[in-house]
Amino acid sequence: MPLAPVFRSCFLTCLLALCLVGRPATAQEQNAAPKVSIAAAYTREIIDEATFIGEGEAIDQVDIVARVSGFVEAVLVEDGARVERNDILFRIESDSYSATLAARKADLAKAEADLELAGIEYRRKSELLTRGSAPESERDIARANELGAEAAVQAAQAAIRQAELELGYTEIRAPFSGRLGRMSVSEGELISPSTPSLVTLVREAPIYVRFSLSEKQLANVLQELEIGAGELTSAEGSPAVHATLPNGTTLQEPGKVVFVDNRISPTTGTIAMLARFENASKQIIDGAFLQVRIEAPAPTLRLLVPQAALQRDQRGDFVLVVNAQQMVEQRYIETGDQVGTEIVVNDGLQEGESVIVEGLQRVRPGVRVDAILAGQQEG
Numbered sequence: 001m002p003l004a005p006v007f008r009s010c011f012l013t014c015l016l017a018l019c020l021v022g023r024p025a026t027a028q029e030q031n032a033a034p035k036v037s038i039a040a041a042y043t044r045e046i047i048d049e050a051t052f053i054g055e056g057e058a059i060d061q062v063d064i065v066a067r068v069s070g071f072v073e074a075v076l077v078e079d080g081a082r083v084e085r086n087d088i089l090f091r092i093e094s095d096s097y098s099a100t101l102a103a104r105k106a107d108l109a110k111a112e113a114d115l116e117l118a119g120i121e122y123r124r125k126s127e128l129l130t131r132g133s134a135p136e137s138e139r140d141i142a143r144a145n146e147l148g149a150e151a152a153v154q155a156a157q158a159a160i161r162q163a164e165l166e167l168g169y170t171e172i173r174a175p176f177s178g179r180l181g182r183m184s185v186s187e188g189e190l191i192s193p194s195t196p197s198l199v200t201l202v203r204e205a206p207i208y209v210r211f212s213l214s215e216k217q218l219a220n221v222l223q224e225l226e227i228g229a230g231e232l233t234s235a236e237g238s239p240a241v242h243a244t245l246p247n248g249t250t251l252q253e254p255g256k257v258v259f260v261d262n263r264i265s266p267t268t269g270t271i272a273m274l275a276r277f278e279n280a281s282k283q284i285i286d287g288a289f290l291q292v293r294i295e296a297p298a299p300t301l302r303l304l305v306p307q308a309a310l311q312r313d314q315r316g317d318f319v320l321v322v323n324a325q326q327m328v329e330q331r332y333i334e335t336g337d338q339v340g341t342e343i344v345v346n347d348g349l350q351e352g353e354s355v356i357v358e359g360l361q362r363v364r365p366g367v368r369v370d371a372i373l374a375g376q377q378e379g
Contacts, residue, residue: 036359037374038322039306041349045299046339054211054243054292056284060176063197064089067169068097072189079182083174090198094170101163108156115149122146178203202286205279209243209255211292212270232260241275244291245283253278304342309355310335319349320356320363322371330365
């Protein structure tokens with residue numbers, strides 16, 4: 001077979017391939033703009049809020065201790081029990097205190113008899129003095145004896161009250177309604193006022209939640225309400241406080257600010273506050289950490305853009321804006337809180353301006369783009 005035709009065919013094929021590779025792109029191909037999706041910045045009324053870490057703090061908490069010495073006769077409650085005010089928690093053997101009370105009553109009876117006798121003697125000496133049958137000194141001595149008898153009666157009465165108190169202390173009662181911790185005493189154990197806490201009682205409802213605001217956050221709240229910090233607890237428009245449990249459950253019942261400290265902590269730059277919750281569900285527990293959210297009393301008009309448009313470099317947050325000429329501009333912005341899938345823009349952007357939300361990796365500032373609204377199909 002002749003080789004010349006074969007070589008000629010290969011040469012023509014290679015030449016055609018080189019011509020195709022070296023062919024310049026058409027004007028349409030050179031000017032094709034990258035496609036991007038855009039969204040317009042828009043305003044919406046937003047209720048400003050701030051979130052903090054709070055801690056449950058019982059309004060009332062007390063260590064129950066004995067006020068008299070004796071053996072524990074009965075433990076009338078269980079560990080962790082809920083009790084009402086004046087419920088009996090422990091009973092101490094009371095026989096010796098009952099006997100003491102009986103003895104003090106007998107002392108009073110004797111003192112009253114001595115007083116009556118001293119009174120009779122004083123009246124007799126006074127009568128004799130009137131008749132001139134007794135010297136004045138005897139009348140004075142009789143009067144002094146009567147006064148001493150009166151004092152003895154008063155002392156006996158005081159001793160009875162003390163004995164009654166000590167007898168009453170043999171029943172250890174709950175000073176308020178709440179829930180007990182774990183008992184540290186058993187029946188038959190000898191206890192006294194020097195014995196450590198028998199059990200801890202905590203009031204469950206209402207309850208405080210302690211949290212702190214930064215100086216800036218406090219200033220924003222006070223400017224919004226146009227009041228001073230000391231008026232925050234009594235202001236009619238005082239912001240509501242919402243609590244979220246560690247499992248993510250937000251309580252339906254809002255709290256109210258009841259205490260604002262009188263100084264900013266120089267260490268943390270924050271001010272301590274207390275919110276009171278009725279805690280009807282008893283889900284806020286003393287010492288538990290939870291999320292606290294404060295809402296502004298009225299909504300504010302805010303500028304929003306999708307969070308997908310937000311980028312960040314060493315200078316800060318920025319977005320890529322598509323202007324009227326379909327050119328890309330880099331715009332640094334000041335951002336605020338996140339609202340769902342959007343972000344608040346405090347400065348650097350105007351309502352109606354378009355920001356790129358899809359195709360960011362295909363563009364750069366200064367290039368022309370083919371922009372379509374996010375969510376629309378290409379024509």
